Amino acid sequence: MIKTADVVVIGGGVIGCSTAYNLAKLGAGKVVVLEKKYLASGATGRCGAGMRMQWGTETNCLLSRESVKMLSHLPELLNVDVDIEFTQNGYLMPAYSEKMAEQFKKNLVLQNSLNIPARWVTPEESLEIVPFLNTKGMFGATYCAEDGHCNPFKVTEAYAQAAKNLNVEVYTDTEVQGIVTKNGKIISVRTNQGNIQTDTVVNAAGGYAKTVGRMVGVELPIFPERHEILVTEPVEPTMGPMVMSFYHNLYCQQSPHGSFIMGIGHPNEPESYNIKSSWQFLRDMAQRLVEILPPLAGLNVVRQWAGLYDMCPDRTPILGSSPALNRFFTAAGFSGHGFMISPITGQLMAEMIVGKPTAFPTQMFDAGRFERGELFVEPSVV
């Protein structure tokens, strides 16, 4: 194992790999990625694989808009031969109350002001997009045809390959056990495979970001929360867009492979590292799904699993350096939408770390916002 590095990235998910690639591209010197298991083994590889630009805060709209642009030609951008299954079949987000419709229309004004091509559709128009949608109780929906899907394993693989091509060292099966500091500076990172001397660390540990923060006495307001998900047998293409209902707390999308991937949020899910599947999820998921997409009751469930959202109180990630420790950077707290914004996030992180001007202002992602009370609460999360 390498003995010294200019930057050590902790976490081999899509954020860690994207950050490492961008660091190498900007000439940050020797960059190392440390991954406890294998690439995309955490939140990245367990996510719903959706990609949307329909958000309720300017920051999330910008992050996702820029990322979709990059994902649309990622293999060329990274000069790698990996098919990331980039598909733009849209997101349809139905509203079930006047209040919800009002919030959605507010979001639309914001999205359109940022050139995100989302629009309001009536229940009748929704049926043209998803013919078997149950529109009972629906006030309408927002629809963005340029939202869609990418394969999280492949996007991570693409970034990892591109990073390796720029001489980034990627160590899997390598668990960080501690970070040594002295006089407010990082000295080295201790792993189960040896120590690496470095003065710069990026915490991209997803659900474990808080644990990594505590290794250097930095308390991050990020907490892990289990979210469950399932996949069905593959069938002929029958549903174009992701259907995402905040009323049912549900999302469901047919992947290019033909299988349907779906999940629900549980309002009483406690903070924990639990990633076990539950039988209750299968029942709750099926009950809610057939309410809104009745014909899917005929599909066979093939597999269920769970993963951790790295939740932040305002559902906006923390990106940037820590006020408490020099050169300790955090890229976590994505609250369930890290994968889809990983391309621009990696770029912003790398720009901050090498001290270049960032693509757009990053002050709102600063960890200090919680103390200052400057929160940008994202209303649109399942």
Add this chain to the structure above:
Amino acid sequence: MNHNDIIICRCEDITLGEIREQIAQGKHTLEEIKRACRSGMGPCQGRTCAPLIVNEIAKATGKPVAQIPLPTFRPSTSPIKMASLLGGDKHD
């Protein structure tokens, strides 16, 4: 006969050649190979292909079969219709 054309994962149509390609790229666990090419993600959940792929990994790495970790076994045991999962709350 070209052995590389043999189907190893019959649910997802993955050939021996594709599996060997993944192993050659440095993917030495079932978990990694599965995520790269979908082997073991179909209706049988790897019951057929897992032991075959383990043998290939063992051959390529020189590790004994017993040291190749098995992947996580996830529910359900066999495919089950959404419609069958709906009821049961009220002893119906």
